[in-house]
Amino acid sequence: MSENHYAEFSECGMKPQDVLAYVSGPVPVPAEGEVLVRMMVAPINPADINFIQGVYGVKPVLPHSRAGLEGCGMVEESRADGFRKGDQVILLRGVGSWSELVAVPAVNLMKLPVAVDPVQAAMLKVNPLTALRMLEGFVSLKPGDWIVQNAANSGVGRCIIQLARQMGVRTVNFVRRPDELREELTALGADLVVGENDEDVVKSTLALLDGKRPVLASNAVGGESALRLMDMLAPGGSMVTYGAMSRKSIKVPNGFLIFKGIRLEGLWVTQWLKHAPAQDIAAAYDKLARLMAEGSLVQAVDTVFPLSEVRRAVEKAQEEFRNGKIVLKMNEA
Template identity: 35%
Template sequence: MKQIRFDRFGLPSRVAYCVEVEDPGPPSPWEVLVEVQACALNPADLARLSGRYGELPQLPATLGLEAIGRVMACGASVDQLCEGDRVILLGNENWCQQRRIAASLVHKLPPELDPLQAASLKVSACTAIELLRRQSQLGPGAWVIQNAPLSSVGRAVMQVARHDGLRTLNVVRRPEAVSEVLAAGGDAAILAGDRLVQEAKATMGYALGGLVLDAVGGEGVAPLGELLEPGGTIIQYGMLSGQPTQLACEDVIFRDINLKGFWLARHLAQVSHQHRDGLMSEATDLLAKKVLQAQVAATYTLDEITAALRHFETPGRRGRVYLLPNGPVQHLYSGGHQDHG
């Protein structure tokens, strides 16, 4: 079968390559064999390829955080899944054609879900749900401020927040991004710059925000701290700038502004299976209700991994990039037979 590998860290499109490896073989009693159908490329995948992730593998290695697939065979002791079920893979290393994986590391999906949309749930949707519903206590109408609104997580934050009765103030760096954010479901969008604090306060009616979601880091975080109510929290879940996060001492000391990190991979490894499955069920429910909707930029085969990664790295890219390890994928639901390829 085909698999994506890398044996050195560096520019993702230069270090990842497609190879032929042995098939995984039949599942053990507690495993399932899954045909991988769609993988959503994720910034964390690129960070791992670049050697800038929180947990790096021993090389050579494979990768792939987000994927869905079809159960090809079940081990003798697996009784909650059947051949043909579509599942989301909760483990990593999914950029391949087949996975033999513990049955406890897959989550059964409703057959009517769009496969590419479902392939985007594990990271973006689950991160948004955790940040808005678990990591903070926000009342109806509270303002959530974020600085990467057009990322996959940022879009999910806007969608979940609107569904939950929260409002989002979205900081962008390009004038044309303002209209993109509003079209994507954001309540307000402002440009980063010297007047950010004044414009943000005016936009929020001089109320203060309840939560800041930071995916960038660097010196741009300090102004966002000024927009929080006393005792408010900044949750840093990304590091797009690659720079140390800065906060004003006055905000930390006199206004009790808190900074904490959130890493979904560690979080999922620490919570109970019940919590994890509940989170996945929340995400699939929001997708079924069409609350969540990811833009699709393009799909590629495993052989086209270099082109896929170059596309993903393109500045201003709109939508998610996917790998289709086994070719075009169809809906399983009898009500639709849409191909993706």
């Protein structure tokens, strides 16, 4: 390959499709300690949209910033210990995954312990790890415990359902389109799928739990939705926020803190990856990759676009109603 194609933007824009460009440049040459990766597939996450908009926790370096925070590829050339040509890898840190070829410091890569379908592996870094940290990082869950989540049909929400089922933990899943989604989410392992805006939804849902209350709430929405989650929680329970889809602040009634003793925490896997011991990161991805390989952890895909259609793909990824993730497939050499 004499040139490399990738997605780039020279300015931030609230409509990423208006600022992104599909461009070409020279093939990157890996330095000592780096690995040249031929990217295969990369998803489009809300974090990617926010990154291009300039409102994500990691800021782009302009005027030539490459897009893409996650993806799967194969090692093309290695100048680092532990990697060799043909290894299947995912990107753990850095940006620029919407590219045919990337030169990456070895510390920013994870070699997969088993072969995983590239489309699924491309989505391994963010959503499955967020779900795993949600279930393992805040509350000591036991089989039979209940948890509650909003945005249950999101990528993270679907992963939480599947991983909770593996743990014997039961899930209450709030969605806005319950009749449309109930069958699909139940097949993944959801115990209850409930309409987010149903009348007296907290009271009617608690009546189905045989006197139990959830000990953990996973919040991706904020606003009134987060209030419902807190209302559902058992005394001493935790609500962990990892997203803010409604763009509305969380307003906490004083009684939830004083009398119920609810704990409020946040989760950003980028920060966890930055500070966690290497062996903990490897163990988490080893577990998730093996579940993916055996088909016990699956993420839904709506549409696969070629990288050359990145602007159309990004526009599609911002549509409210989709049946899974939008992913980019890199052009073949």
